[in-house]
Amino acid sequence: MKRITHHYSLTPEWMQDFADQLKVKIIDNKIIPVPKEIGKGQFYFTQIMPGISVVFIDFILSKPLKIIRQKSEEQFYIFHFDLSEHTNLIKINNKDYEIGSYDKLDLAIIDNVIESSFKPVVNEKTLAIRILVDKKLLYDFIAKHSSKAILKIKKKSGKKTFFHYGHIDSNSVLLIQSIKNKSVYDLPFDSLLKGISLKLLGNFFSKFYEIETKNNEVITEADNESIFKTKLYLLNNLYSPFPSVTFLAAMAGMSESKFKMLFKKCFDKTPQSFFITEKMKLAQKLLSSGEFHSITEIIYELNYTKLSYFSTKYFEFFKRKPTDDFVKSKARINESVC
Known part of the structure:
Protein backbone atom coordinates (compact mmCIF):
# COMPACT_ATOMS: atom_id res chain seq x y z
CA MET A 1 0.00 0.00 0.00
CA LYS A 2 1.27 3.47 -0.94
CA ARG A 3 1.36 5.95 1.95
CA ILE A 4 1.37 9.73 1.75
CA THR A 5 2.27 11.66 4.91
CA HIS A 6 1.53 15.38 4.76
CA HIS A 7 0.04 18.37 6.51
CA TYR A 8 -2.45 20.98 5.30
CA SER A 9 -2.16 24.75 5.31
CA LEU A 10 -4.64 27.46 4.42
CA THR A 11 -2.28 28.50 1.62
CA PRO A 12 -0.78 26.34 -1.19
CA GLU A 13 2.55 25.57 0.57
CA PHE A 18 2.25 16.09 -1.43
CA ALA A 19 2.91 16.11 -5.19
CA ASP A 20 6.52 15.06 -4.68
CA GLN A 21 5.43 12.00 -2.72
CA LEU A 22 3.07 11.04 -5.54
CA LYS A 23 5.90 11.80 -8.02
CA VAL A 24 3.71 14.11 -10.11
CA LYS A 25 3.82 17.78 -11.12
CA ILE A 26 1.30 20.36 -9.94
CA ILE A 27 -0.88 21.66 -12.79
CA ASP A 28 -1.88 25.35 -12.89
CA ASN A 29 -0.82 25.73 -9.24
CA LYS A 30 -4.08 24.03 -8.22
CA ILE A 31 -4.25 20.42 -9.45
CA ILE A 32 -2.34 17.42 -8.10
CA PRO A 33 -3.08 14.53 -10.48
CA VAL A 34 -3.24 10.94 -9.25
CA PRO A 35 -0.43 9.00 -10.99
CA LYS A 36 -1.53 6.35 -13.50
CA GLU A 37 0.31 3.69 -11.50
CA ILE A 38 -2.28 3.89 -8.69
CA GLY A 39 -5.41 5.28 -10.39
CA LYS A 40 -6.92 8.28 -12.13
CA GLY A 41 -8.32 11.59 -10.96
CA GLN A 42 -6.96 14.47 -8.90
CA PHE A 43 -6.81 16.65 -5.83
CA TYR A 44 -7.78 20.28 -6.50
CA PHE A 45 -6.87 23.10 -4.09
CA THR A 46 -7.96 26.71 -4.13
CA GLN A 47 -8.19 29.59 -1.65
CA ILE A 48 -11.72 30.91 -1.37
CA MET A 49 -10.96 33.96 0.75
CA PRO A 50 -8.57 34.84 3.60
CA GLY A 51 -9.05 32.12 6.22
CA ILE A 52 -11.01 29.67 4.04
CA SER A 53 -9.62 27.21 1.48
CA VAL A 54 -10.92 24.01 -0.14
CA VAL A 55 -9.54 20.69 -1.34
CA PHE A 56 -11.69 18.85 -3.91
CA ILE A 57 -10.99 15.10 -4.04
CA ASP A 58 -12.17 13.18 -7.10
CA PHE A 59 -10.50 9.93 -8.15
CA ILE A 60 -10.71 6.17 -8.69
CA LEU A 61 -7.83 4.17 -7.25
CA SER A 62 -6.53 1.00 -8.83
CA LYS A 63 -4.17 0.33 -5.92
CA PRO A 64 -4.52 0.98 -2.15
CA LEU A 65 -3.55 4.41 -0.86
CA TYR A 97 -14.87 5.72 11.31
CA GLU A 98 -16.70 4.62 8.17
CA ILE A 99 -17.57 7.60 6.00
CA GLY A 100 -19.26 8.02 2.63
CA SER A 101 -22.05 5.91 1.08
CA TYR A 102 -25.73 6.60 1.67
CA ASP A 103 -26.01 4.32 4.71
CA LYS A 104 -23.09 5.73 6.69
CA LEU A 105 -22.28 9.06 8.30
CA ASP A 106 -20.74 11.35 5.73
CA LEU A 107 -19.51 14.49 7.49
CA ALA A 108 -16.46 14.86 9.72
CA ILE A 109 -15.13 18.09 11.23
CA ILE A 110 -11.58 17.74 12.50
CA ASP A 111 -9.33 20.07 14.45
CA ASN A 112 -6.04 20.46 12.59
CA VAL A 113 -4.17 19.75 15.84
CA ILE A 114 -5.53 16.17 15.71
CA GLU A 115 -3.86 13.71 13.34
CA SER A 116 -6.16 11.88 10.93
CA SER A 117 -5.85 9.51 8.00
CA PHE A 118 -8.01 8.76 4.96
CA LYS A 119 -8.13 5.36 3.29
CA PRO A 120 -10.30 5.35 0.13
CA VAL A 121 -11.73 2.16 -1.35
CA VAL A 122 -10.03 0.75 -4.47
CA ASN A 123 -11.86 0.56 -7.85
CA GLU A 124 -14.66 2.90 -6.73
CA LYS A 125 -15.13 6.63 -7.31
CA THR A 126 -14.16 8.69 -4.27
CA LEU A 127 -15.73 12.15 -4.11
CA ALA A 128 -15.13 14.50 -1.20
CA ILE A 129 -14.82 18.20 -0.45
CA ARG A 130 -12.55 19.34 2.38
CA ILE A 131 -13.03 22.92 3.51
CA LEU A 132 -10.29 24.39 5.70
CA VAL A 133 -11.54 27.21 7.96
CA ASP A 134 -9.45 29.44 10.22
CA LYS A 135 -10.48 29.01 13.88
CA LYS A 136 -10.78 32.76 14.26
CA LEU A 137 -13.80 32.64 11.96
CA LEU A 138 -15.44 29.89 14.05
CA TYR A 139 -14.65 30.93 17.61
CA ASP A 140 -18.24 31.89 18.44
CA PHE A 141 -19.60 28.71 16.87
CA ILE A 142 -17.27 26.41 18.82
CA ALA A 143 -17.82 28.29 22.08
CA LYS A 144 -21.61 28.07 21.86
CA HIS A 145 -22.05 24.64 20.31
CA SER A 146 -19.25 22.47 21.66
CA SER A 147 -21.86 20.25 23.33
CA LYS A 148 -22.86 18.98 19.89
CA ALA A 149 -19.34 17.94 19.06
CA ILE A 150 -16.87 15.56 20.59
CA LEU A 151 -14.32 17.34 22.72
CA LYS A 152 -11.10 15.60 23.71
CA ILE A 153 -8.62 16.80 26.31
CA LYS A 154 -4.98 16.50 25.26
CA LYS A 155 -3.21 14.90 28.20
CA LYS A 156 0.09 16.74 27.84
CA SER A 157 -1.12 20.26 27.14
CA GLY A 158 -4.52 20.14 28.80
CA LYS A 159 -5.99 21.84 25.72
CA LYS A 160 -9.32 20.84 24.21
CA THR A 161 -9.41 19.47 20.68
CA PHE A 162 -12.52 19.26 18.59
CA PHE A 163 -14.08 16.88 16.16
CA HIS A 164 -17.62 16.17 15.01
CA TYR A 165 -18.99 13.17 13.08
CA GLY A 166 -22.45 13.31 11.51
CA HIS A 167 -24.63 13.69 8.45
CA ILE A 168 -24.64 15.96 5.40
CA ASP A 169 -27.99 17.72 5.03
CA SER A 170 -30.02 17.00 1.90
CA ASN A 171 -29.44 20.44 0.33
CA SER A 172 -25.67 19.97 0.65
CA VAL A 173 -25.90 16.53 -0.96
CA LEU A 174 -27.48 18.16 -4.01
CA LEU A 175 -24.77 20.84 -4.06
CA ILE A 176 -21.98 18.25 -4.09
CA GLN A 177 -23.77 16.18 -6.72
CA SER A 178 -23.97 19.27 -8.94
CA ILE A 179 -20.17 19.34 -9.21
CA LYS A 180 -19.78 15.57 -9.44
CA ASN A 181 -19.38 15.37 -13.21
CA LYS A 182 -17.63 18.70 -13.78
CA SER A 183 -14.06 18.78 -15.07
CA VAL A 184 -11.47 20.55 -12.92
CA TYR A 185 -9.89 21.70 -16.19
CA ASP A 186 -12.95 23.73 -17.22
CA LEU A 192 -18.16 26.90 -9.03
CA LEU A 193 -16.19 25.09 -6.32
CA LYS A 194 -15.75 28.27 -4.27
CA GLY A 195 -19.47 29.04 -4.42
CA ILE A 196 -20.49 25.50 -3.49
CA SER A 197 -18.01 25.42 -0.59
CA LEU A 198 -19.41 28.61 0.94
CA LYS A 199 -22.95 27.26 0.54
CA LEU A 200 -21.95 23.99 2.23
CA LEU A 201 -20.64 25.93 5.22
CA GLY A 202 -23.76 28.10 5.22
CA ASN A 203 -26.05 25.05 5.20
CA PHE A 204 -24.13 23.43 8.04
CA PHE A 205 -24.27 26.47 10.28
CA SER A 206 -27.92 27.14 9.43
CA LYS A 207 -28.84 23.60 10.42
CA PHE A 208 -26.81 23.77 13.63
CA TYR A 209 -28.32 27.05 14.76
CA GLU A 210 -31.81 26.02 13.64
CA ILE A 211 -31.70 22.92 15.82
CA GLU A 212 -30.57 25.05 18.76
CA THR A 213 -33.41 27.51 18.19
CA LYS A 214 -36.16 24.94 17.71
CA ASN A 215 -35.33 22.79 20.67
CA ASN A 216 -32.80 23.11 23.44
CA GLU A 217 -32.59 19.34 23.80
CA VAL A 218 -29.20 18.14 22.56
CA ILE A 219 -29.05 14.87 20.64
CA THR A 220 -26.91 12.62 22.81
CA GLU A 221 -24.47 10.13 21.31
CA ALA A 222 -26.71 7.26 22.49
CA ASP A 223 -29.80 8.81 20.86
CA ASN A 224 -27.85 9.45 17.67
CA GLU A 225 -26.79 5.78 17.51
CA SER A 226 -30.38 4.64 18.11
CA ILE A 227 -31.73 6.88 15.36
CA PHE A 228 -28.97 5.69 13.04
CA LYS A 229 -29.95 2.05 13.69
CA THR A 230 -33.50 2.76 12.56
CA LYS A 231 -32.16 4.44 9.42
CA LEU A 232 -30.11 1.33 8.63
CA TYR A 233 -33.17 -0.84 9.26
CA LEU A 234 -35.20 1.19 6.75
CA LEU A 235 -32.42 1.04 4.15
CA ASN A 236 -32.09 -2.73 4.57
CA ASN A 237 -35.83 -3.31 4.21
CA LEU A 238 -36.75 -1.22 1.17
CA TYR A 239 -38.43 -4.22 -0.46
CA SER A 240 -40.93 -4.36 2.41
CA PRO A 241 -43.78 -2.04 3.41
CA PHE A 242 -43.05 0.86 5.77
CA PRO A 243 -42.83 -0.74 9.25
CA SER A 244 -44.69 2.06 11.14
CA VAL A 245 -43.38 4.78 13.42
CA THR A 246 -44.53 2.78 16.47
CA PHE A 247 -42.24 -0.10 15.50
CA LEU A 248 -39.25 2.17 14.76
CA ALA A 249 -39.68 4.17 17.97
CA SER A 255 -41.52 7.60 22.60
CA GLU A 256 -43.03 8.13 19.15
CA SER A 257 -42.95 11.91 19.51
CA LYS A 258 -39.28 11.98 20.55
CA PHE A 259 -38.33 9.53 17.80
CA LYS A 260 -40.06 11.54 15.06
CA MET A 261 -38.51 14.79 16.31
CA LEU A 262 -34.96 13.39 16.48
CA PHE A 263 -35.24 11.54 13.16
CA LYS A 264 -36.35 14.76 11.47
CA LYS A 265 -33.46 16.65 13.08
CA CYS A 266 -30.91 14.11 11.88
CA PHE A 267 -32.14 13.55 8.33
CA ASP A 268 -34.41 16.53 7.50
CA LYS A 269 -37.23 14.09 6.67
CA THR A 270 -39.90 12.19 8.55
CA PRO A 271 -39.21 8.43 8.82
CA GLN A 272 -41.87 7.62 6.23
CA SER A 273 -40.72 10.34 3.83
CA PHE A 274 -37.14 9.10 4.13
CA PHE A 275 -38.27 5.51 3.46
CA ILE A 276 -40.30 6.46 0.37
CA THR A 277 -37.44 8.60 -0.99
CA GLU A 278 -34.97 5.72 -0.72
CA LYS A 279 -37.54 3.28 -2.11
CA MET A 280 -38.01 5.48 -5.18
CA LYS A 281 -34.23 5.65 -5.68
CA LEU A 282 -34.15 1.84 -5.56
CA ALA A 283 -37.08 1.70 -7.99
CA GLN A 284 -35.15 3.84 -10.48
CA LYS A 285 -32.17 1.45 -10.25
CA LEU A 286 -34.41 -1.58 -10.77
CA LEU A 287 -36.16 0.02 -13.74
CA SER A 288 -32.88 0.71 -15.50
CA SER A 289 -31.22 -2.59 -14.52
CA GLY A 290 -32.49 -4.56 -17.52
CA GLU A 291 -33.31 -7.49 -15.23
CA PHE A 292 -37.11 -7.38 -15.40
CA HIS A 293 -39.59 -8.25 -18.12
CA SER A 294 -42.26 -5.78 -17.00
CA SER A 308 -51.13 3.75 -10.84
CA TYR A 309 -50.04 4.58 -7.26
CA PHE A 310 -46.43 3.63 -7.96
CA VAL A 327 -35.11 -1.13 -19.67
CA LYS A 328 -36.66 -4.49 -20.59
CA SER A 329 -34.72 -7.66 -19.90
CA LYS A 330 -33.06 -8.82 -23.13
CA ALA A 331 -32.37 -12.23 -21.64
CA ARG A 332 -36.03 -12.86 -21.09
CA ILE A 333 -36.91 -11.59 -24.51
CA ASN A 334 -34.48 -14.08 -26.02
CA GLU A 335 -35.88 -16.90 -23.90
CA SER A 336 -39.43 -16.16 -25.10
CA VAL A 337 -38.25 -16.16 -28.71
CA CYS A 338 -36.65 -19.59 -28.23
Whole structure:
Protein backbone atom coordinates (compact mmCIF):
# COMPACT_ATOMS: atom_id res chain seq x y z
CA MET A 1 0.00 0.00 0.00
CA LYS A 2 1.27 3.47 -0.94
CA ARG A 3 1.36 5.95 1.95
CA ILE A 4 1.37 9.73 1.75
CA THR A 5 2.27 11.66 4.91
CA HIS A 6 1.53 15.38 4.76
CA HIS A 7 0.04 18.37 6.51
CA TYR A 8 -2.45 20.98 5.30
CA SER A 9 -2.16 24.75 5.31
CA LEU A 10 -4.64 27.46 4.42
CA THR A 11 -2.28 28.50 1.62
CA PRO A 12 -0.78 26.34 -1.19
CA GLU A 13 2.55 25.57 0.57
CA TRP A 14 1.43 22.04 1.49
CA MET A 15 0.91 21.00 -2.14
CA GLN A 16 4.51 20.59 -3.33
CA ASP A 17 5.49 17.98 -0.76
CA PHE A 18 2.25 16.09 -1.43
CA ALA A 19 2.91 16.11 -5.19
CA ASP A 20 6.52 15.06 -4.68
CA GLN A 21 5.43 12.00 -2.72
CA LEU A 22 3.07 11.04 -5.54
CA LYS A 23 5.90 11.80 -8.02
CA VAL A 24 3.71 14.11 -10.11
CA LYS A 25 3.82 17.78 -11.12
CA ILE A 26 1.30 20.36 -9.94
CA ILE A 27 -0.88 21.66 -12.79
CA ASP A 28 -1.88 25.35 -12.89
CA ASN A 29 -0.82 25.73 -9.24
CA LYS A 30 -4.08 24.03 -8.22
CA ILE A 31 -4.25 20.42 -9.45
CA ILE A 32 -2.34 17.42 -8.10
CA PRO A 33 -3.08 14.53 -10.48
CA VAL A 34 -3.24 10.94 -9.25
CA PRO A 35 -0.43 9.00 -10.99
CA LYS A 36 -1.53 6.35 -13.50
CA GLU A 37 0.31 3.69 -11.50
CA ILE A 38 -2.28 3.89 -8.69
CA GLY A 39 -5.41 5.28 -10.39
CA LYS A 40 -6.92 8.28 -12.13
CA GLY A 41 -8.32 11.59 -10.96
CA GLN A 42 -6.96 14.47 -8.90
CA PHE A 43 -6.81 16.65 -5.83
CA TYR A 44 -7.78 20.28 -6.50
CA PHE A 45 -6.87 23.10 -4.09
CA THR A 46 -7.96 26.71 -4.13
CA GLN A 47 -8.19 29.59 -1.65
CA ILE A 48 -11.72 30.91 -1.37
CA MET A 49 -10.96 33.96 0.75
CA PRO A 50 -8.57 34.84 3.60
CA GLY A 51 -9.05 32.12 6.22
CA ILE A 52 -11.01 29.67 4.04
CA SER A 53 -9.62 27.21 1.48
CA VAL A 54 -10.92 24.01 -0.14
CA VAL A 55 -9.54 20.69 -1.34
CA PHE A 56 -11.69 18.85 -3.91
CA ILE A 57 -10.99 15.10 -4.04
CA ASP A 58 -12.17 13.18 -7.10
CA PHE A 59 -10.50 9.93 -8.15
CA ILE A 60 -10.71 6.17 -8.69
CA LEU A 61 -7.83 4.17 -7.25
CA SER A 62 -6.53 1.00 -8.83
CA LYS A 63 -4.17 0.33 -5.92
CA PRO A 64 -4.52 0.98 -2.15
CA LEU A 65 -3.55 4.41 -0.86
CA LYS A 66 -3.42 5.70 2.70
CA ILE A 67 -3.23 9.46 3.19
CA ILE A 68 -1.97 10.45 6.63
CA ARG A 69 -2.52 14.08 7.58
CA GLN A 70 -0.14 15.02 10.34
CA LYS A 71 -1.25 17.40 13.05
CA SER A 72 0.23 20.86 13.11
CA GLU A 73 -0.15 23.98 15.22
CA GLU A 74 -1.79 25.94 12.40
CA GLN A 75 -5.18 26.88 13.79
CA PHE A 76 -8.02 25.74 11.52
CA TYR A 77 -10.78 23.13 11.23
CA ILE A 78 -11.23 20.67 8.38
CA PHE A 79 -14.81 20.09 7.21
CA HIS A 80 -14.78 16.77 5.32
CA PHE A 81 -17.93 16.25 3.19
CA ASP A 82 -17.86 12.74 1.67
CA LEU A 83 -20.32 11.79 -1.06
CA SER A 84 -18.64 8.65 -2.36
CA GLU A 85 -21.08 5.89 -3.29
CA HIS A 86 -19.20 3.44 -1.09
CA THR A 87 -17.65 3.41 2.36
CA ASN A 88 -14.20 4.91 2.90
CA LEU A 89 -12.27 4.73 6.15
CA ILE A 90 -11.27 7.82 8.09
CA LYS A 91 -9.25 7.62 11.31
CA ILE A 92 -9.49 10.39 13.90
CA ASN A 93 -7.65 10.28 17.22
CA ASN A 94 -6.67 6.65 16.50
CA LYS A 95 -10.30 5.61 16.10
CA ASP A 96 -11.67 4.29 12.79
CA TYR A 97 -14.87 5.72 11.31
CA GLU A 98 -16.70 4.62 8.17
CA ILE A 99 -17.57 7.60 6.00
CA GLY A 100 -19.26 8.02 2.63
CA SER A 101 -22.05 5.91 1.08
CA TYR A 102 -25.73 6.60 1.67
CA ASP A 103 -26.01 4.32 4.71
CA LYS A 104 -23.09 5.73 6.69
CA LEU A 105 -22.28 9.06 8.30
CA ASP A 106 -20.74 11.35 5.73
CA LEU A 107 -19.51 14.49 7.49
CA ALA A 108 -16.46 14.86 9.72
CA ILE A 109 -15.13 18.09 11.23
CA ILE A 110 -11.58 17.74 12.50
CA ASP A 111 -9.33 20.07 14.45
CA ASN A 112 -6.04 20.46 12.59
CA VAL A 113 -4.17 19.75 15.84
CA ILE A 114 -5.53 16.17 15.71
CA GLU A 115 -3.86 13.71 13.34
CA SER A 116 -6.16 11.88 10.93
CA SER A 117 -5.85 9.51 8.00
CA PHE A 118 -8.01 8.76 4.96
CA LYS A 119 -8.13 5.36 3.29
CA PRO A 120 -10.30 5.35 0.13
CA VAL A 121 -11.73 2.16 -1.35
CA VAL A 122 -10.03 0.75 -4.47
CA ASN A 123 -11.86 0.56 -7.85
CA GLU A 124 -14.66 2.90 -6.73
CA LYS A 125 -15.13 6.63 -7.31
CA THR A 126 -14.16 8.69 -4.27
CA LEU A 127 -15.73 12.15 -4.11
CA ALA A 128 -15.13 14.50 -1.20
CA ILE A 129 -14.82 18.20 -0.45
CA ARG A 130 -12.55 19.34 2.38
CA ILE A 131 -13.03 22.92 3.51
CA LEU A 132 -10.29 24.39 5.70
CA VAL A 133 -11.54 27.21 7.96
CA ASP A 134 -9.45 29.44 10.22
CA LYS A 135 -10.48 29.01 13.88
CA LYS A 136 -10.78 32.76 14.26
CA LEU A 137 -13.80 32.64 11.96
CA LEU A 138 -15.44 29.89 14.05
CA TYR A 139 -14.65 30.93 17.61
CA ASP A 140 -18.24 31.89 18.44
CA PHE A 141 -19.60 28.71 16.87
CA ILE A 142 -17.27 26.41 18.82
CA ALA A 143 -17.82 28.29 22.08
CA LYS A 144 -21.61 28.07 21.86
CA HIS A 145 -22.05 24.64 20.31
CA SER A 146 -19.25 22.47 21.66
CA SER A 147 -21.86 20.25 23.33
CA LYS A 148 -22.86 18.98 19.89
CA ALA A 149 -19.34 17.94 19.06
CA ILE A 150 -16.87 15.56 20.59
CA LEU A 151 -14.32 17.34 22.72
CA LYS A 152 -11.10 15.60 23.71
CA ILE A 153 -8.62 16.80 26.31
CA LYS A 154 -4.98 16.50 25.26
CA LYS A 155 -3.21 14.90 28.20
CA LYS A 156 0.09 16.74 27.84
CA SER A 157 -1.12 20.26 27.14
CA GLY A 158 -4.52 20.14 28.80
CA LYS A 159 -5.99 21.84 25.72
CA LYS A 160 -9.32 20.84 24.21
CA THR A 161 -9.41 19.47 20.68
CA PHE A 162 -12.52 19.26 18.59
CA PHE A 163 -14.08 16.88 16.16
CA HIS A 164 -17.62 16.17 15.01
CA TYR A 165 -18.99 13.17 13.08
CA GLY A 166 -22.45 13.31 11.51
CA HIS A 167 -24.63 13.69 8.45
CA ILE A 168 -24.64 15.96 5.40
CA ASP A 169 -27.99 17.72 5.03
CA SER A 170 -30.02 17.00 1.90
CA ASN A 171 -29.44 20.44 0.33
CA SER A 172 -25.67 19.97 0.65
CA VAL A 173 -25.90 16.53 -0.96
CA LEU A 174 -27.48 18.16 -4.01
CA LEU A 175 -24.77 20.84 -4.06
CA ILE A 176 -21.98 18.25 -4.09
CA GLN A 177 -23.77 16.18 -6.72
CA SER A 178 -23.97 19.27 -8.94
CA ILE A 179 -20.17 19.34 -9.21
CA LYS A 180 -19.78 15.57 -9.44
CA ASN A 181 -19.38 15.37 -13.21
CA LYS A 182 -17.63 18.70 -13.78
CA SER A 183 -14.06 18.78 -15.07
CA VAL A 184 -11.47 20.55 -12.92
CA TYR A 185 -9.89 21.70 -16.19
CA ASP A 186 -12.95 23.73 -17.22
CA LEU A 187 -12.53 27.48 -16.76
CA PRO A 188 -15.65 27.99 -14.56
CA PHE A 189 -14.73 25.12 -12.20
CA ASP A 190 -12.78 27.25 -9.71
CA SER A 191 -15.62 29.72 -9.23
CA LEU A 192 -18.16 26.90 -9.03
CA LEU A 193 -16.19 25.09 -6.32
CA LYS A 194 -15.75 28.27 -4.27
CA GLY A 195 -19.47 29.04 -4.42
CA ILE A 196 -20.49 25.50 -3.49
CA SER A 197 -18.01 25.42 -0.59
CA LEU A 198 -19.41 28.61 0.94
CA LYS A 199 -22.95 27.26 0.54
CA LEU A 200 -21.95 23.99 2.23
CA LEU A 201 -20.64 25.93 5.22
CA GLY A 202 -23.76 28.10 5.22
CA ASN A 203 -26.05 25.05 5.20
CA PHE A 204 -24.13 23.43 8.04
CA PHE A 205 -24.27 26.47 10.28
CA SER A 206 -27.92 27.14 9.43
CA LYS A 207 -28.84 23.60 10.42
CA PHE A 208 -26.81 23.77 13.63
CA TYR A 209 -28.32 27.05 14.76
CA GLU A 210 -31.81 26.02 13.64
CA ILE A 211 -31.70 22.92 15.82
CA GLU A 212 -30.57 25.05 18.76
CA THR A 213 -33.41 27.51 18.19
CA LYS A 214 -36.16 24.94 17.71
CA ASN A 215 -35.33 22.79 20.67
CA ASN A 216 -32.80 23.11 23.44
CA GLU A 217 -32.59 19.34 23.80
CA VAL A 218 -29.20 18.14 22.56
CA ILE A 219 -29.05 14.87 20.64
CA THR A 220 -26.91 12.62 22.81
CA GLU A 221 -24.47 10.13 21.31
CA ALA A 222 -26.71 7.26 22.49
CA ASP A 223 -29.80 8.81 20.86
CA ASN A 224 -27.85 9.45 17.67
CA GLU A 225 -26.79 5.78 17.51
CA SER A 226 -30.38 4.64 18.11
CA ILE A 227 -31.73 6.88 15.36
CA PHE A 228 -28.97 5.69 13.04
CA LYS A 229 -29.95 2.05 13.69
CA THR A 230 -33.50 2.76 12.56
CA LYS A 231 -32.16 4.44 9.42
CA LEU A 232 -30.11 1.33 8.63
CA TYR A 233 -33.17 -0.84 9.26
CA LEU A 234 -35.20 1.19 6.75
CA LEU A 235 -32.42 1.04 4.15
CA ASN A 236 -32.09 -2.73 4.57
CA ASN A 237 -35.83 -3.31 4.21
CA LEU A 238 -36.75 -1.22 1.17
CA TYR A 239 -38.43 -4.22 -0.46
CA SER A 240 -40.93 -4.36 2.41
CA PRO A 241 -43.78 -2.04 3.41
CA PHE A 242 -43.05 0.86 5.77
CA PRO A 243 -42.83 -0.74 9.25
CA SER A 244 -44.69 2.06 11.14
CA VAL A 245 -43.38 4.78 13.42
CA THR A 246 -44.53 2.78 16.47
CA PHE A 247 -42.24 -0.10 15.50
CA LEU A 248 -39.25 2.17 14.76
CA ALA A 249 -39.68 4.17 17.97
CA ALA A 250 -39.72 0.91 19.97
CA MET A 251 -36.53 -0.16 18.16
CA ALA A 252 -34.89 3.15 19.17
CA GLY A 253 -36.19 2.85 22.75
CA MET A 254 -38.01 6.20 22.55
CA SER A 255 -41.52 7.60 22.60
CA GLU A 256 -43.03 8.13 19.15
CA SER A 257 -42.95 11.91 19.51
CA LYS A 258 -39.28 11.98 20.55
CA PHE A 259 -38.33 9.53 17.80
CA LYS A 260 -40.06 11.54 15.06
CA MET A 261 -38.51 14.79 16.31
CA LEU A 262 -34.96 13.39 16.48
CA PHE A 263 -35.24 11.54 13.16
CA LYS A 264 -36.35 14.76 11.47
CA LYS A 265 -33.46 16.65 13.08
CA CYS A 266 -30.91 14.11 11.88
CA PHE A 267 -32.14 13.55 8.33
CA ASP A 268 -34.41 16.53 7.50
CA LYS A 269 -37.23 14.09 6.67
CA THR A 270 -39.90 12.19 8.55
CA PRO A 271 -39.21 8.43 8.82
CA GLN A 272 -41.87 7.62 6.23
CA SER A 273 -40.72 10.34 3.83
CA PHE A 274 -37.14 9.10 4.13
CA PHE A 275 -38.27 5.51 3.46
CA ILE A 276 -40.30 6.46 0.37
CA THR A 277 -37.44 8.60 -0.99
CA GLU A 278 -34.97 5.72 -0.72
CA LYS A 279 -37.54 3.28 -2.11
CA MET A 280 -38.01 5.48 -5.18
CA LYS A 281 -34.23 5.65 -5.68
CA LEU A 282 -34.15 1.84 -5.56
CA ALA A 283 -37.08 1.70 -7.99
CA GLN A 284 -35.15 3.84 -10.48
CA LYS A 285 -32.17 1.45 -10.25
CA LEU A 286 -34.41 -1.58 -10.77
CA LEU A 287 -36.16 0.02 -13.74
CA SER A 288 -32.88 0.71 -15.50
CA SER A 289 -31.22 -2.59 -14.52
CA GLY A 290 -32.49 -4.56 -17.52
CA GLU A 291 -33.31 -7.49 -15.23
CA PHE A 292 -37.11 -7.38 -15.40
CA HIS A 293 -39.59 -8.25 -18.12
CA SER A 294 -42.26 -5.78 -17.00
CA ILE A 295 -42.83 -2.84 -14.66
CA THR A 296 -45.44 -4.94 -12.86
CA GLU A 297 -42.70 -7.32 -11.76
CA ILE A 298 -40.82 -4.40 -10.22
CA ILE A 299 -43.77 -2.99 -8.28
CA TYR A 300 -44.46 -6.45 -6.83
CA GLU A 301 -40.76 -6.70 -5.95
CA LEU A 302 -41.08 -3.41 -4.04
CA ASN A 303 -44.30 -4.51 -2.33
CA TYR A 304 -46.62 -2.18 -4.21
CA THR A 305 -49.92 -3.51 -5.49
CA LYS A 306 -51.16 -0.73 -7.78
CA LEU A 307 -49.22 0.44 -10.82
CA SER A 308 -51.13 3.75 -10.84
CA TYR A 309 -50.04 4.58 -7.26
CA PHE A 310 -46.43 3.63 -7.96
CA SER A 311 -46.39 5.67 -11.18
CA THR A 312 -47.78 8.73 -9.38
CA LYS A 313 -45.16 8.51 -6.61
CA TYR A 314 -42.36 7.95 -9.12
CA PHE A 315 -43.40 11.01 -11.12
CA GLU A 316 -43.52 13.14 -7.93
CA PHE A 317 -39.86 12.34 -7.27
CA PHE A 318 -38.30 12.31 -10.73
CA LYS A 319 -40.77 14.23 -12.96
CA ARG A 320 -40.58 11.20 -15.25
CA LYS A 321 -42.85 8.22 -15.81
CA PRO A 322 -41.54 4.76 -14.86
CA THR A 323 -41.82 3.80 -18.55
CA ASP A 324 -39.28 6.54 -19.40
CA ASP A 325 -36.59 4.74 -17.35
CA PHE A 326 -37.62 1.12 -17.90
CA VAL A 327 -35.11 -1.13 -19.67
CA LYS A 328 -36.66 -4.49 -20.59
CA SER A 329 -34.72 -7.66 -19.90
CA LYS A 330 -33.06 -8.82 -23.13
CA ALA A 331 -32.37 -12.23 -21.64
CA ARG A 332 -36.03 -12.86 -21.09
CA ILE A 333 -36.91 -11.59 -24.51
CA ASN A 334 -34.48 -14.08 -26.02
CA GLU A 335 -35.88 -16.90 -23.90
CA SER A 336 -39.43 -16.16 -25.10
CA VAL A 337 -38.25 -16.16 -28.71
CA CYS A 338 -36.65 -19.59 -28.23
